[in-house]
Amino acid sequence: MDIFVEGKVRVDGQIIPPPDKSISHRSIMIGSIAEGTTVVRKFLFADDCLRTVDCFRKMGVEIEFKDQDTVIVKGKGLRGLKKPETELYAGNSGTTMRLLLGILAGQNFEAVLTGDESLSKRPMKRVVQPLRMMGAKIEGKDDGNYAPLIVRGGQLKGISYSLPVASAQVKSALLFAGLYADGETVIYEKPKTRDHTEIMLKHFGANVVMGDGFVKITPAEKLSASQITVPGDISSAAFFMVAAAINEGSQLLIRDVGINPTRTGIIDILKQMGCDIKIMDERIWGGEKVADILIKGGRLRGITIEREIVPRLIDEIPIIAVACTFAEGQSVVKDAKELRVKESDRIKAIVYNLRNLGAEVEELEDGFVITGGKPLKPAELDSFNDHRIAMAMAVAAISIDGRSKIKNADCVAISFPNFFQMLKSVCKQI
Template identity: 50%
Template sequence: MILQKVNALKGEITVPGDKSISHRAVMFGALAEGTTEITHFLQGADCLSTIGCFRDMGIAIENDPLNNKVMVHGKGLHGLKQASGILNVGNSGTTMRLMSGILSAQTFSTTMTGDDSIQKRPMGRVITPLTMMGADIKSISGNGCAPLEILGRHTPLHGISYHSPVASAQVKSAVLLAGLYGDVPTSVTEPYVSRNHTELMLKMLGADIENQGNTAVIKPEPDLHAEKITVPGDISSAAYFVAAGLIIPGSEILIKNVGINPTRNGIIKVCEMMGADIKIENIRNTDTEAVADILVRHSELTGAEIGGALIPTLIDELPVIAVMACFAKGKTIIKDAAELKVKESNRIDVMVHNLSLMGAKVTATEDGLIIEGGRPLKGAVIDSNLDHRIAMSFAVAALAADDSTEILGAECVNISYPDFYSDLKSLVP
């Protein structure tokens, strides 16, 4: 994929459905009684992996890709069946970690694997608490990574009070989902609050779950019932258009129907900290998954310090925030973000390497990045490392950089945003 500098981006766009919510809608719909209707479902490779795994476990799922609509015919908490073979989650860490919680309580045994990237990502963070609950789950290779083997059991899991060392919605969700099958309530306490899509959706489907500060508590064996779920636009996908609109002179972009859940809207807060011309309009659904339209215009940005409790609310957006920081006046410091090292790639190292190729002054730290802004970027050959967030971030950088930029492995955006490049092109006047 070769991209050239553009003079401006203008127009209106609707981004695909939220990846995190799309995953959960399929999973929780499978565990509910009745048919869950999901609209604006994300037809990305990761979410299709989730559909494939639950079909393999006996759940009838109708997918209408043209209309982004999915019907999940749930069979209740105890309706899953043993797959005939190994479950393959592809590149989806969300699928593997959340399903680990569900499968740890089943009467049948399961083996799960994924692609080369998944087989390098840490699964010990869910193996540890699930083992505390009585699950028989192990890394087959003994390195804390996939493939995972989960043996069936015929007694309830043990409810626990787990203090997670990391603020991770995937870890929290795995434990809470296992807690559905516990003997007593289960709680998860995090150092900072991670995204709460699991809690909101399970509550909507009938679970007895509540948040108390940094702690989420769930009671076992609820009667989950099917609902109609409309997936909001993914703020992580919207972030690329937000960044492009801010850094490319003459730009004005309206991004419609974006989820602005407070546990996910850190990108908006960072833009405001950096002095961006960004407006949140038409806010609705504030009692569940809040949705709004986001209007951005080109802005003179200033550097900022990004860390602490803000990080879990924007962990996936940090690569494109680093690109924004290159165009800001002064220094931007990203800290408390060691989690970037264990994503689809080591995003700290990959961002430093690729931004440096484009002429940025950027330094890696143990848990983040330091970016000296205000230096013009130039085109380069960028290796995406088959990481969708990296590919999309450098597509944005390319549109504001001198000369042409080539992105290797650009097709990896199919994981979360198959139409990304065509949507980007639609905004070029």
């Protein structure tokens, strides 16, 4: 479905962003292998997370949608999952497929994991290879690099493993497998990636040690059911943060946002660009930091993004690119080659769309260079069926005088089903 977006606007009001996608996935996964009934409040009812729910239902877990934001998971324990009678279909969700590989590696049955056309092109060897080192038997296209993947669970052994690519998904899969392994599993990472899995596993009673540059897990006898309240997703909030930041005269309050330090690169970067942004009323929900964020619009300046900060804002780079387009001076994003193997080749998608808007953009192998502050024009934009590209281009479009078109914009349902309604609610036509 194509969407037409009108600019130019001021962004004003307050919102609560949708629940965190990463935490919602993990609440279902860990709740399913815990003993007892887990209650998840403020769950994200988006396509990706519903794929995770469907996979665990196929393995015998009773998962009930109690109301519009609460999910009840009746856990089966670490070894209570059943062999699925059909393929486990992850749709477009890389989180579902990669994390589930770690859980399936410890089961005593065979399962087949599949995904849609996009997911079937995303690399899985980064997870498959270390799981094989632990003793898992995994087969697939190109020696297990692409789905469909056949997983034959069995006896695992703990390993010490240094992540060659900064990836919370790989780390999480190995932590899950470590629950079933003989001996301890130690994962070394630099820079640190998002740690939602470690936090939640500890919340459910797992033996997890988080150190400087490493995470260690030892086998668990059991996990105990718990209650989870999912914070607002900072990756979703980021679109509204930038929408307010680049439109002068805007003021937006975003409530109940997760501010886990491994995810707040977007806040650090906007501050460095000169954005007036305040973090208020910090508190803790189930081990996760939560706060309200107030943003005021104004002039921004160019920025360089590289090295250690990239994993802390990898999902936010499409919308950061939009901020850079409206900022004065040159912005450089590099060391972000991982963007090429997301739901789309996000580097190409960003460059294509910003050039359509009239921006001056140079494509790099691992990022791009944007010369900001140039006059922009409305245009026909392409989501490339990537939810984050669609939302980023919508924010660009509301900030330009005129009417733009975004092709296949309904892909926002992957993470933010009511994105366009929420965006419209805070846009005040100038």
